[in-house]
Amino acid sequence: MSESCDVAIIGAGVIGAAVAFELPKRGYKTINFDMLPEAGYGSTSNSCAIIRVHYSTLDGTALAYAGYFHWKNWREYLDCGDEAGFAKFHETGCLIMKTKGNGNLKNVLIHVVALGIPYEHWNEERILEALPNYDLRCFSPPKLLNDEGFGEPTGGEIIGGVFFPTAGYISDPKLSAHNLQRAAETKGAQFIFKKRVVEIPMERSRVQGLVLDDGTCFNAPVVVNVAGPHSYKVNALAGADRDMQITTRAVRQEVVHLPSPPDFNFGENGIVVSDNDIGIYCRPEIGNNVLAGSEDPECDPRETVDPDNFDHNFTDQWTTQALRIAQRMPSMGIPSRMAGVVDLYDVTDDWIPIYDKSCVDGFYMACGSSGNQYKNAPIVGKLMASLIDYCENGNDHDTNPLQFPLEYVDHVFDAATVSRLRKVNPDSSFSVLG
Numbered sequence: 197m198s199e200s201c202d203v204a205i206i207g208a209g210v211i212g213a214a215v216a217f218e219l220p221k222r223g224y225k226t227i228n229f230d231m232l233p234e235a236g237y238g239s240t241s242n243s244c245a246i247i248r249v250h251y252s253t254l255d256g257t258a259l260a261y262a263g264y265f266h267w268k269n270w271r272e273y274l275d276c277g278d279e280a281g282f283a284k285f286h287e288t289g290c291l292i293m294k295t296k297g298n299g300n301l302k303n304v305l306i307h308v309v310a311l312g313i314p315y316e317h318w319n320e321e322r323i324l325e326a327l328p329n330y331d332l333r334c335f336s337p338p339k340l341l342n343d344e345g346f347g348e349p350t351g352g353e354i355i356g357g358v359f360f361p362t363a364g365y366i367s368d369p370k371l372s373a374h375n376l377q378r379a380a381e382t383k384g385a386q387f388i389f390k391k392r393v394v395e396i397p398m399e400r401s402r403v404q405g406l407v408l409d410d411g412t413c414f415n416a417p418v419v420v421n422v423a424g425p426h427s428y429k430v431n432a433l434a435g436a437d438r439d440m441q442i443t444t445r446a447v448r449q450e451v452v453h454l455p456s457p458p459d460f461n462f463g464e465n466g467i468v469v470s471d472n473d474i475g476i477y478c479r480p481e482i483g484n485n486v487l488a489g490s491e492d493p494e495c496d497p498r499e500t501v502d503p504d505n506f507d508h509n510f511t512d513q514w515t516t517q518a519l520r521i522a523q524r525m526p527s528m529g530i531p532s533r534m535a536g537v538v539d540l541y542d543v544t545d546d547w548i549p550i551y552d553k554s555c556v557d558g559f560y561m562a563c564g565s566s567g568n569q570y571k572n573a574p575i576v577g578k579l580m581a582s583l584i585d586y587c588e589n590g591n592d593h594d595t596n597p598l599q600f601p602l603e604y605v606d607h608v609f610d611a612a613t614v615s616r617l618r619k620v621n622p623d624s625s626f627s628v629l630g
């Protein structure tokens with residue numbers, strides 16, 4: 197005999213677990229299925245988990261600002277206990293360097309002002325007060341290790357930046373997914389681990405549930421794809437990729453962890469910095485380390501891979517990123533032993549996510565998070581629950597898209613901006629910045 201639920205959720209990362217937290221509140225009996233052993237074991241566990249509010253579009257900015265308040269009020273939002281403890285939000289703020297490459301942040305500030313998000317203009321002096329070891333000479337455009345002129349200043353200095361106090365990072369993203377699992381369980385959600393979904397049966401163009409790799413069948417009239425970098429495979433299983441104008445793919449990423457330089461305890465006193473001039477973002481990392489990721493400048497590889505078979509070893513890209521951050525912190529030593537993470541983004545054509553229904557009745561997707569949607573997980577849980585309710589109650593989201601009022605922010609989110617049927621958004625940064 198098959199088991200059944202109202203909604204089968206494929207994936208128990210931070211977003212899958214957030215969806216599981218919201219649906220039971222609306223009366224849906226849910227089960228999350230994940231092939232890994234615990235919640236948040238997939239790309240969530242290696243997320244840099246930076247919480248920031250600057251995005252290239254108004255709706256993207258509004259979503260991120262609404263997300264920020266959920267991290268700020270994490271315990272109240274979860275409203276439950278967790279024997280493993282709670283993920284911690286380090287609200288360090290985030291500085292974005294003003295550069296020619298990011299148009300001195302003119303567009304970003306238009307959205308920020310429209311939404312009433314607090315910010316400060318910082319001049320060179322103020323930047324050095326916060327980051328006393330910083331070398332503010334310009335190095336742009338970012339280059340690869342073996343490119344001519346790598347690491348050589350190109351003239352001029354960074355003249356300022358914009359600082360957002362409502363930003364920081366979560367020190368343990370995997371734990372945050374566990375917190376969400378526990379919160380969802382208090383509402384009646386179930387989780388099944390170490391089982392891969394291998395089939396999504398269909399009848400008269402409607403999903404019927406799913407089949408696991410041990411042959412077990414689960415009946416469900418609604419299935420949600422929150423499979424992270426595997427999302428394109430799961431969409432294909434359901435035949436839901438037929439009408440998608442925006443597609444997803446798994447893109448390999450390396451993130452560097454380096455010991456703080458001797459003249460500045462970045463681990464304790466550092467902030468999140470987005471630095472378009474060197475093509476790097478950084479933040480403090482536990483153990484008095486500096487974490488440095490690529491902002492995907494044009495020269496950096498964008499390697500599409502099979503999420504079930506990719507190289508987990510560091511490459512020259514690790515060294516490139518380490519040496520780029522050392523351009524700003526010249527006293528920083530580069531250890532011979534490489535530390536950090538290698539993992540996958542689930543990237544869309546415009547680096548803006550897809551939160552949508554599909555051409556298959558009852559099949560939904562929260563995917564294409566493009567390396568920048570960890571921060572939005574709590575609000576995406578609410579958005580997806582609202583979308584499923586909206587569609588299952590007979591509304592045609594494709595022609596009359598859900599309008600989703602955000603909490604904490606005076607803005608109604610237009611879900612058409614994250615539709616699978618949208619055109620590539622030309623306003624996007626086409627990078628991890630979204």
Ligand SMILES: Cc1cc2nc3c(=O)[nH]c(=O)nc-3n(C[C@H](O)[C@H](O)[C@H](O)COP(=O)(O)OP(=O)(O)OC[C@H]3O[C@@H](n4cnc5c(N)ncnc54)[C@H](O)[C@@H]3O)c2cc1C
Pocket residue numbers: 206207208209210211212213229230231232236237238239240241242243244245246247391392393394422423424425426427430449451537539540541562563565566567568569570571572
């Ligand atoms: C290196 C890196 C740095 C990042 N930094 C940031 C950041 O600073 N800020 C930010 O906001 N975002 C960041 N992100 C993005 C963010 O981490 C992701 O958007 C988020 O974690 C995605 O969560 P998820 O639940 O959708 O996916 P995942 O955590 O990947 O979970 C998907 C789950 O689905 C399961 N699954 C897949 N297929 C199947 C199947 N067929 N059957 C059963 N289970 C299946 C997997 O096992 C996995 O556990 C980063 C991502 C990476 C990789």
